[in-house]
Amino acid sequence: MPSVRELIRLAAKDEACGTDLAQDPWALNQDSSYGPGASIADPFPVDAPHQSALPERYTQASPEELDAMIAAAKETLGERVKILGHFYQRDEVVTYADFVGDSFNLAKAAKAHPEADAFVFCGVHFMAETADILSGADQAVILPNLAAGCSMADMATLAQVERAWADITAAIEAPVPVTYMNSAANIKAFCGRNGGIVCTSSNATTVLEWAFEQGQRVLFLPDQHLGRNTAHTMGIPDEEIVLWNPRKGLTPEELERARVIVWDGFCSVHKRFTVAQIERARAEFPGVRVIVHPECPAPVVQAADAAGSTELIRREVAASQPGDVLAIGTEINLVNRLAAQYPDRTIFCLDPVVCPCSTMYRIHPAYLAWTLESLVAGEIPNRITVDDAVAADARVALERMLAARPKAV
Numbered sequence: 001m002p003s004v005r006e007l008i009r010l011a012a013k014d015e016a017c018g019t020d021l022a023q024d025p026w027a028l029n030q031d032s033s034y035g036p037g038a039s040i041a042d043p044f045p046v047d048a049p050h051q052s053a054l055p056e057r058y059t060q061a062s063p064e065e066l067d068a069m070i071a072a073a074k075e076t077l078g079e080r081v082k083i084l085g086h087f088y089q090r091d092e093v094v095t096y097a098d099f100v101g102d103s104f105n106l107a108k109a110a111k112a113h114p115e116a117d118a119f120v121f122c123g124v125h126f127m128a129e130t131a132d133i134l135s136g137a138d139q140a141v142i143l144p145n146l147a148a149g150c151s152m153a154d155m156a157t158l159a160q161v162e163r164a165w166a167d168i169t170a171a172i173e174a175p176v177p178v179t180y181m182n183s184a185a186n187i188k189a190f191c192g193r194n195g196g197i198v199c200t201s202s203n204a205t206t207v208l209e210w211a212f213e214q215g216q217r218v219l220f221l222p223d224q225h226l227g228r229n230t231a232h233t234m235g236i237p238d239e240e241i242v243l244w245n246p247r248k249g250l251t252p253e254e255l256e257r258a259r260v261i262v263w264d265g266f267c268s269v270h271k272r273f274t275v276a277q278i279e280r281a282r283a284e285f286p287g288v289r290v291i292v293h294p295e296c297p298a299p300v301v302q303a304a305d306a307a308g309s310t311e312l313i314r315r316e317v318a319a320s321q322p323g324d325v326l327a328i329g330t331e332i333n334l335v336n337r338l339a340a341q342y343p344d345r346t347i348f349c350l351d352p353v354v355c356p357c358s359t360m361y362r363i364h365p366a367y368l369a370w371t372l373e374s375l376v377a378g379e380i381p382n383r384i385t386v387d388d389a390v391a392a393d394a395r396v397a398l399e400r401m402l403a404a405r406p407k408a409v
């Protein structure tokens with residue numbers, strides 16, 4: 001199975017979502033956009049961090065030379081430095097990860113290794129922040145490319161959320177704020193300060209049940225689709241789910257009838273999946289099992305056979321049988337890796353266009369080599385730190401999540 005980079009290189013014009021994808025990410029560092037990939041058209045924050053230029057030693061190196069640099073630096077650093085690789089990272093990076101997982105499991109891996117001096121987080125900015133909050137104060141968390149943000153997390157800024165909170169609480173009793181793990185640390189802290197909680201895509205229902213024990217309504221940040229899909233799972237009808245657009249707000253009457261106020265944010269990777277793609281897959285492969293991530297729009301989740309976190313998707317694939325056909329609605333790097341891991345099954349991405357997450361894609365082996373060699377030289381590049389007060393409030397929201405238990409049935 002060719003890597004996603006290879007698929008992009010080989011793709012015809014309309015089979016990849018951007019010809020720029022074939023470029024190396026350092027060519028894009030000064031761009032004022034998320035860069036090629038699924039988030040390219042999303043509004044880009046003016047204050048988003050830019051990555052400084054990489055020395056030529058890395059940008060000019062061949063893939064084999066980068067491999068040799070990474071392997072040698074990793075060997076020298078030994079147990080002192082752990083590499084954390086998100087499921088959506090490219091194979092060329094994941095191959096060096098000490099732990100591979102979703103954002104929360106990687107943050108937990110950081111917490112579980114107090115002996116390490118540093119964690120190199122091959123993922124995006126909010127994930128490195130969560131790892132910094134959960135790891136020890138003297139442990140460094142490093143993001144190899146500072147331009148690896150997340151357009152969904154950036155759709156809810158603290159200033160916007162505080163303005164919305166003032167408007168909402170002026171009209172109705174304060175809802176319980178719930179934020180998806182995919183949000184900035186200061187949004188998690190906002191939830192911690194205001195009686196709220198964090199959720200992941202695996203525990204969103206349990207967390208919403210917890211929230212409804214604390215209050216009548218929930219403000220769900222920043223992913224409208226996970227918020228709506230979870231509300232549906234709990235039997236909450238569409239009439240009681242309202243969308244908060246930070247530019248427009250809602251009337252007191254609309255807020256009054258809501259049980260769940262979902263923020264107008266979305267993941268541009270998962271927004272690409274459509275019911276038409278599912279229909280096409282079913283027409284082409286009768287008997288196909290369609291599994292999608294709950295960041296997909298509600299009609300897609302309803303048309304699928306199963307919806308759940310990346311962990312659930314992986315478990316579903318592992319439980320399938322040789323000869324089975326599985327169409328998957330999540331990031332292409334994970335789907336591609338599953339297809340390579342289970343060659344006796346037909347596993348494909350529902351979206352026929354190769355379109356990775358723009359920012360995950362920014363973590364190229366050249367950045368990993370630069371990061372590791374800097375650590376060998378005694379420098380700590382690109383350290384991600386969360387202010388102590390913000391971390392303390394965010395930890396409250398994270399601990400509430402860890403303590404939340406599913407309702408007994």
Ligand code: SF4
Pocket residue numbers: 039088124149150151152153182267268269270331357358359360
């Ligand atoms: S896949 Fe979506 S939610 Fe995840 S980092 Fe990329 S843009 Fe953000």
